[in-house]
Amino acid sequence: MSLTKTYEGKLLAEGARFCLVASRFNSFIVDHLVGGAVDALVRHGVREEDIHIAKTPGAYELPLAVQKAAATGRYDAVVALGAVIRGATPHFDYVAGECVKGLSSVSLQHGIPVGFGVLTVDTIEQAIERAGTKAGNKGAEAALTALEMVNLLRTMESA
Numbered sequence: 001m002s003l004t005k006t007y008e009g010k011l012l013a014e015g016a017r018f019c020l021v022a023s024r025f026n027s028f029i030v031d032h033l034v035g036g037a038v039d040a041l042v043r044h045g046v047r048e049e050d051i052h053i054a055k056t057p058g059a060y061e062l063p064l065a066v067q068k069a070a071a072t073g074r075y076d077a078v079v080a081l082g083a084v085i086r087g088a089t090p091h092f093d094y095v096a097g098e099c100v101k102g103l104s105s106v107s108l109q110h111g112i113p114v115g116f117g118v119l120t121v122d123t124i125e126q127a128i129e130r131a132g133t134k135a136g137n138k139g140a141e142a143a144l145t146a147l148e149m150v151n152l153l154r155t156m157e158s159a
Contacts, residue, residue, distance in 0.1 A: 007159065009152030013045035016076040016150045018143070019069040020051065023082035023118075025058035032131035033081040033117050033139030040140035044147060059084050059118055060095045063102025070110035077146035078106075079115035081139050083131070086122045096120040113149035117142030 018041060022034050034053065041051055052075075056065045059082035069078045080103050086092040099118055107114035117139045121127045129135040 005159070007152060007155045009148035009150065009155065011044050011144060011148055012151065013041070013047075013050075013147065014151070014154075015050075016046060016147065017050045017074060018046060018052070018146065019066075019075045019078045020053045020143075021062055021065045021069060021078060021080050022053060022055055023057070023059045023062060024055050026083040026085060026127070029083040029119065029124075029127045029131045030081055033083070033119070033137065033142075036132055036137030036140035037079055037081060037115075037117060037143035040137075040143045041147065044144065046147070056082075058082070058095070059099045062099055062118065063106055066103055066114055067106045067110070070106055070112050070114070075112065076150045077113040077115060079117055079139075079142050079146050081117040081142065083119040083121070083127050085119075085124060085127055092120075113146045113153070115142035115146030115149075 020037055022030050054065050062080045066078045066080050084096045103114050119127050119130050130138045
């Protein structure tokens with residue numbers, strides 16, 4: 001018999017509140033990520049009125065809006081949704097890199113889950129695949145990861 005205690009999060013809402021922070025840039029892709037995230041959360045028991053959506057101009061602005069949402073204390077988790085598609089200039093590297101660093105920092109600073117649903121892809125075709133076709137919907141995956149982390153942290157805090 002093992003004395004090891006294991007904590008795991010479940011995919012149940014239990015009154016959790018979420019803020020989805022979504023980029024308007026590449027909205028033809030991001031709108032599908034938002035739809036997937038909302039659908040996944042609702043299917044797992046999150047009430048629609050407990051899901052708020054904030055829109056930023058682009059992915060570079062996501063960390064600041066996510067930080068503001070986290071700082072309100074109204075949400076159990078925040079999910080960042082966007083699409084950065086590589087072009088012919090190094091712009092992609094700067095935007096994607098700063099977005100990732102900023103979102104990670106917010107999660108650690110505020111101690112709440114930040115779901116990472118920002119696509120960083122080489123082509124539009126890859127973005128389409130990850131927004132609900134061949135590769136699933138990364139917005140839904142990010143939302144479910146955030147939900148699982150909410151429950152994991154609750155379990156750890158109550159132990």
